[in-house]
Amino acid sequence: MFVAVPLAGAFLIPLLAKLWSRLSDIVANIVAATLVGLSFYGWLYIRTGGMPLCYWVGGWRLIGIAMWFDALTALIVLIINIVGFCATLYSVRYLDRYSSGRWKFYTLLTLLLAGLNGLAISGDLFNMFVFIEISAIASYALVAFGTEEEEVEAAFKYMVLGEVGGTVLLFGIALLYAKASTLNLAHLSQVLSGMGRTPFYWFVIATLLIGFAIKMGMEPFHAWLADAHFSAPAPISAMLSGVFIKVTGVYGMCRLMFNVFGISRAATPAFFNLLIAFGAVSMVLGGLLAFSQNDYKRLLAYSSISQIGYILVGLGVGNFWGIAGALFHILAHALSKGTLFLAAGSVESQTGTRELDHLKGLERTMPLTSWAHILGSFSMAGVPPFAGFFSKLFIIIGAITGRMYWLAFLAALFSAVTFAYLTKVVNRAIFARKDEAVTQAKEAPALMVLGMVILVILILAVGIGFWGVQTQLVAPAAKVLLNGLDYARLVLGG
Amino acid sequence: MIPFIACVLLLLIGLYVVIAKRNLIKIAIGFCLIEYAVNLFFALVGFKKGALAPIITQPEQVRMSVTRNFVDPIPQALVLTAIVIGLSTTALMLSLALRLYERYKTFDISEIRKLKG
Numbered sequence: 001m002f003v004a005v006p007l008a009g010a011f012l013i014p015l016l017a018k019l020w021s022r023l024s025d026i027v028a029n030i031v032a033a034t035l036v037g038l039s040f041y042g043w044l045y046i047r048t049g050g051m052p053l054c055y056w057v058g059g060w061r062l063i064g065i066a067m068w069f070d071a072l073t074a075l076i077v078l079i080i081n082i083v084g085f086c087a088t089l090y091s092v093r094y095l096d097r098y099s100s101g102r103w104k105f106y107t108l109l110t111l112l113l114a115g116l117n118g119l120a121i122s123g124d125l126f127n128m129f130v131f132i133e134i135s136a137i138a139s140y141a142l143v144a145f146g147t148e149e150e151e152v153e154a155a156f157k158y159m160v161l162g163e164v165g166g167t168v169l170l171f172g173i174a175l176l177y178a179k180a181s182t183l184n185l186a187h188l189s190q191v192l193s194g195m196g197r198t199p200f201y202w203f204v205i206a207t208l209l210i211g212f213a214i215k216m217g218m219e220p221f222h223a224w225l226a227d228a229h230f231s232a233p234a235p236i237s238a239m240l241s242g243v244f245i246k247v248t249g250v251y252g253m254c255r256l257m258f259n260v261f262g263i264s265r266a267a268t269p270a271f272f273n274l275l276i277a278f279g280a281v282s283m284v285l286g287g288l289l290a291f292s293q294n295d296y297k298r299l300l301a302y303s304s305i306s307q308i309g310y311i312l313v314g315l316g317v318g319n320f321w322g323i324a325g326a327l328f329h330i331l332a333h334a335l336s337k338g339t340l341f342l343a344a345g346s347v348e349s350q351t352g353t354r355e356l357d358h359l360k361g362l363e364r365t366m367p368l369t370s371w372a373h374i375l376g377s378f379s380m381a382g383v384p385p386f387a388g389f390f391s392k393l394f395i396i397i398g399a400i401t402g403r404m405y406w407l408a409f410l411a412a413l414f415s416a417v418t419f420a421y422l423t424k425v426v427n428r429a430i431f432a433r434k435d436e437a438v439t440q441a442k443e444a445p446a447l448m449v450l451g452m453v454i455l456v457i458l459i460l461a462v463g464i465g466f467w468g469v470q471t472q473l474v475a476p477a478a479k480v481l482l483n484g485l486d487y488a489r490l491v492l493g494g
Numbered sequence: 495m496i497p498f499i500a501c502v503l504l505l506l507i508g509l510y511v512v513i514a515k516r517n518l519i520k521i522a523i524g525f526c527l528i529e530y531a532v533n534l535f536f537a538l539v540g541f542k543k544g545a546l547a548p549i550i551t552q553p554e555q556v557r558m559s560v561t562r563n564f565v566d567p568i569p570q571a572l573v574l575t576a577i578v579i580g581l582s583t584t585a586l587m588l589s590l591a592l593r594l595y596e597r598y599k600t601f602d603i604s605e606i607r608k609l610k611g
Contacts, residue, residue: 140586171505173536
């Protein structure tokens with residue numbers, strides 16, 4: 001269902017848009033809202049003790065394609081669809097600046113959602129690859145949507161790097177298939193646990209890791225992130241940064257590494273230390289680079305690199321708090337970065353500029369956007385009681401429990417750096433004296449603000465109710481990752 | 495063994511082209527080379543010496559256990575999918591390159607540097 005709905009939407013939109021161009025907005029929003037509803041339904045089903053759902057396509061058990069919905073999937077699917085829905089709402093007015101092709105945008109956006117949802121629920125290795133590529137190609141086209149020079153250049157760079165990453169991933173999958181002769185993830189994990197830890201095994205893991213690293217903007221493959229987020233239309237930046245990187249990169253890697261390869265801290269510390277190393281580098285580099293940026297969206301893009309570093313560090317720590325913190329941070333970052341990018345977009349569409357030096361005095365002219373940005377920044381930087389605070393807290397607790405004090409210190413330090421560069425925007429753009437260019441700016445149109453406000457409310461809700469979110473949503477997902485090899489048992493038994 | 499090494503060599507050549515060449519179209523071609531290399535590798539994974547193509551021509555073959563003599567069909571199906579994905583990617587890449595040419599009047603990537611950092 002998760003795949004069928006957005007795919008159907010993607011097909012309907014080009015047809016219906018011939019009738020009435022506004023129809024594409026409505027269809028896209030209905031699709032996105034339906035997906036949100038389905039996500040909640042799925043999560044509640046899992047939460048009330050239902051066994052994870054497994055659906056074999058065409059009824060071919062074990063030689064067919066499996067679709068699988070467990071606690072981790074529930075979390076990821078919720079994130080995709082909530083941010084997707086807010087972005088779709090926001091797009092209704094944001095697209096006014098592009099004179100034509102509204103329906104193209106919505107078609108691509110629903111394709112992106114279809115790809116991401118499909119990735120989250122697929123239980124088959126090649127199926128994952130196909131959905132990663134679907135969402136990747138949709139995102140390349142969306143980044144280039146404005147077809148101005150910058151955007152096309154950024155899209156080309158992004159595309160070459162992203163596709164090389166995808167092809168490396170395909171190479172890793174080919175190697176894996178050569179050894180294991182099966183593509184079903186559960187069966188694969190059983191076959192792999194029977195094989196020894198040969199150098200070939202490590203080579204396959206390394207190849208897959210490089211493929212995923214390119215997709216998620218981990219060091220040293222982060223080069224495409226800044227330009228792509230910077231040039232894409234604002235709701236796409238929100239989707240890209242908050243959702244796409246995490247789902248295709250981090251989730252893909254986690255599902256493969258934890259559930260299929262059965263990596264755990266005890267057995268293979270080298271892998272986890274690698275994650276920590278790269279994560280720490282991402283955190284530091286992204287944070288420092290963000291500091292010196294003068295453009296609103298580019299600053300946010302570098303911040304994303306830094307936050308991915310946090311998530312990798314949390315995963316690398318490997319114990320329950322670390323992984324739970326990383327998953328919580330995926331949620332918190334999706335919400336916060338989504339808010340920030342949408343706020344940046346509304347500022348840009350109302351004032352026509354993104355240079356921080358030119359934006360002053362926004363608090364008076366665009367109060368709702370300013371407050372959305374401020375609250376999003378607080379969550380991003382880890383100020384209580386917002387969502388970001390708890391996610392970073394869990395990561396730090398995980399680091400301390402794992403006796404890596406220097407890591408905890410680094411994480412806390414870079415929270416402060418995050419706060420610093422985000423406050424820079426707040427100070428310069430929002431609270432400073434008015435500038436002439438900005439006095440004509442009005443508040444953004446209602447639907448754009450609505451998208452942002454929903455995300456902000458969610459940030460607050462997740463923050464204040466963090467314990468509920470933790471136990472209901474994040475902890476089961478973390479357990480799925482920790483008890484990696486149970487995945488096979490559950491799929492094949494049930 | 496030799497075909498596999500050749501595939502990896504092709505992949506490395508493609509990678510070199512993507513990294514070192516300055517013309518946009520050459521970069522796109524380099525990416526296509528990488529794509530071909532990986533697809534070829536994947537198709538070769540399923541190959542068995544002296545085996546038949548996995549097409550059942552007579553019904554008797556289904557009942558006899560001739561599965562050992564067929565080439566593995568799964569990689570072929572997967573490579574088909576991957577080729578289609580590669581096709582759409584190449585199409586998108588080239589159309590982006592064309593659009594860049596329209597704006598910048600050149601294919602040289604050192605000229606197309608509007609984005610810094």
